Amino acid sequence: MKEINIAKVLVKMRKQKGITQDELANFIGVSKASVSKWETEQSYPDVTFLPQLASYFNISVDELIDYKPQMTKDDIHKLYKRLSADFAAKPFEQVLEECREIVKKYYSCFPLLLQMGMLMINYVELLKDNPQQVMALIEEAKSLLVRVKEESDDLALIKKALFMEAYCDLAVGDANGALELLDGTVEAAMPPETLMASAYQMTGRVDEAKAILQFGIYQNIVVLFNYFPALLLASVDEPAKYEEILRRALTVAETFEMKHLHPGVLVGTYIAAAQGYMMQQNNERALDMLQQYTNIVTGDIYPLTLHGDDYFDRMGGWLDKLELGNDLPRDDKTIRKSMASTIVDNPVFAGLAGEQRFQSIAEKLRGNC
Secondary structure (H helix, E strand, O other), X not given: OOOOOHHHHHHHHHHHXXXXXXXXXXHHOOOHHHHHHHHOOOOOOOHHHHXXXXXXXXXXXXXXXXXXXXXXXXXXXXXXXXXXXXXXXXXXXXXXXXXXXXXXXXXXXXXXXXXHHXXXXXXXXXHOOOHHXXXXXXXXXXXXXXXXXXXXXXXXXXXXXXXXXXXXXXXXOOHHHHHHHHOOOOOOOOOHHHHHHHHHHHOOOHHHHHHHHHHXXXXXXXXXXXXXXXXXXXXXXXXXXHHHHHHHHHHHHHHOOHHHHOHHHHHHHHHHHHHHHHXXXXXXXXXXXXHHHHHHHOOXXXXXXXXXXXXXXXXXXXXXXXXXXXXXXXXXXXXXXXXXXXXXXXXXXXXXXXXXXXXXXXXXXHHOO
């Protein structure tokens, strides 16, 4: 991840030109020892020499220093995972300061800025005891997302940044801001997977056709379970409709064995269902949903990584691409704490505090942290 690589460029260009260190030194007007130090990374040329060196080798200054203020997707992925682990194990401010330094260093690497913004949002809950700091960090993350949205020319990256910016607005209570950002972004679904599958089949690559179709179904199931919780909470005032939404959601979950395939998205439905039942003053059903939630999150589901099963058995590298290109997960320790806090510290469930079933659920969740 080194940005300036002038040493290797000097060596390469000097050899291509067929000159010695002495000859280069004489042309620039420095000692041979200076050129030697430049080429062995012991020092850098004075900035005033850069145009002269670049002209001598008939290249630009950027080419001369091999300036690369970018990181590869793989580097970003590894960095995110390391910082994620650091947030769980080291002082928050120390890790946050490192994030800020990385942002300064790679301020033109928009994929990195997007992930740094998402990383801050993922770990803002560690500051939950200080609402003022929470708001400040969300605004800091939002500023990175706005930069990506306004400066990047990658449409997919811009779309993700826009979505996360709207998420930040909601997090600070600015519903109108979120609506203004998202207005007009809803488009008719035009899944490329079916076209790709047809193309694969036409070229005799049947296995690849099956793989991309499985991948398309997988993605859309995950998306579906992002809709169910919101629809449940929006339908609390219609008990019959509410029950039907929940029944269908759980039927889909059972059909595709979501408890094992992707428990991370299923738990959101159980939380929303429990909250809805509390709003309907149906404590027993709320406890039923919380028990289902607890059974999943205290089970053998960690680490929470994307994977297939006996049905989704051909996706191979597609899942790796999905994980690398989308929101990266927090570390398991933080996830466990968050899943416990979502129930134990949620004021929506305060009315259940005296219930023996709720106390058992809370105890089991705390023990899983």
